[in-house]
Amino acid sequence: MQIKVIVLGMVEATCWYLFFWFGLHSIKRGYNSWWAAAVLLILFYAAFVTCPWIRETDAWSQLK
Helix, strand or coil: CCHHHHHHHHHHHHHHHHHHHHHHHHHHHCCCHHHHHHHHHHHHHHHHHHCHHHHCCHHHHHHC
């Protein structure tokens, strides 16, 4: 495996961890819903884009 794939996998795992942690934490603490939704959307997008499986598909390569 390439180092880039391993690093992207670790970044993806970190983003998903933060996504679930912040989602549960925002429910517990009662943050502003709009702010919490924006942060969760950013974390979801970052985790989705850094996923090595997504980046290796034909559809992703056609986007470039």
